[in-house]
Amino acid sequence: MVINLSDKCSLICDWISEIRDVQIQSDRMRFRRNLERIGEIAAYEISRTLVYEEKEVQTPLGIAPSKVMKEQPVLATILRAGLPLHQGLLNYFDKADNAFISAYRKHNLDGSFEISLDYISCPELENRVVIISDPMLATGSSLVKTIQYLREEGHPREIHVVAAIACSVGIEYVRRSEPQVKIWCGDIDEELTAKGYIVPGLGDAGDLAFGTKVQM
Numbered sequence: 001m002v003i004n005l006s007d008k009c010s011l012i013c014d015w016i017s018e019i020r021d022v023q024i025q026s027d028r029m030r031f032r033r034n035l036e037r038i039g040e041i042a043a044y045e046i047s048r049t050l051v052y053e054e055k056e057v058q059t060p061l062g063i064a065p066s067k068v069m070k071e072q073p074v075l076a077t078i079l080r081a082g083l084p085l086h087q088g089l090l091n092y093f094d095k096a097d098n099a100f101i102s103a104y105r106k107h108n109l110d111g112s113f114e115i116s117l118d119y120i121s122c123p124e125l126e127n128r129v130v131i132i133s134d135p136m137l138a139t140g141s142s143l144v145k146t147i148q149y150l151r152e153e154g155h156p157r158e159i160h161v162v163a164a165i166a167c168s169v170g171i172e173y174v175r176r177s178e179p180q181v182k183i184w185c186g187d188i189d190e191e192l193t194a195k196g197y198i199v200p201g202l203g204d205a206g207d208l209a210f211g212t213k214v215q216m
């Protein structure tokens, strides 16, 4: 299942427009905060699909029948560009457990790249709802590698992916490899360059959020 959060106009369209805009995206704090806000909206939308249980709450004046989330999700993010989006999800799912995965593109001299999966910190995943955040879903290879790893570590019951901008090529790859996964994206672009950049996309999300990195 793929949900494009821009299909119905809302504030998220403004924020997607700002993170794409070359003038506005150079304000690093605003770029990170916009990703965070997109994460907050995605958290709210995902929360509408989760399981709730009844609870009686003592107020100063009586007992209020309430509904509360039955279980906490695991919020997983792909370093480093995923951090602001992850923070947005965590702002709303504030009691969640968290996982951090360093899946990044290791570039070869000929311009090709492989996904390197190094550092991983992960809670128990058995029968849990996992929400993976990464602002850019380009070829989908970082995501598929991450999901395969998480499935080896445990047996999550449900996996959601949150991306600010997803490319239809990458979406198809994820759907073919992991048909059960639900993809929530801020917008969908059609084109991918030979180097795996989304067009029109927004550029390099990690660099825009945290600064240019040297290739190791």
Ligand SMILES: O=P(O)(O)OC[C@H]1O[C@H](OP(=O)(O)OP(=O)(O)O)[C@H](O)[C@@H]1O
Pocket: 078, 079, 080, 081, 082, 103, 104, 105, 115, 134, 135, 136, 137, 138, 139, 140, 141, 142, 143, 170, 196, 204, 205, 206, 207
């Ligand atoms: O769908 P894919 O083709 O796998 O590409 C998407 C990945 O590329 C970016 O990370 P990058 O390797 O630039 O690392 P960074 O977060 O350190 O910038 C992005 O944040 C995704 O993780």
Ligand SMILES: O=c1cc[nH]c(=O)[nH]1
Pocket: 081, 136, 138, 196, 197, 198, 199, 201, 202, 203, 204, 205, 206
């Ligand atoms: O367009 C892209 C593709 C991958 N990673 C990015 O940051 N941007």
Ligand SMILES: [Mg+2]
Pocket: 081, 204, 205, 206, 207
């Ligand atoms: Mg990057």
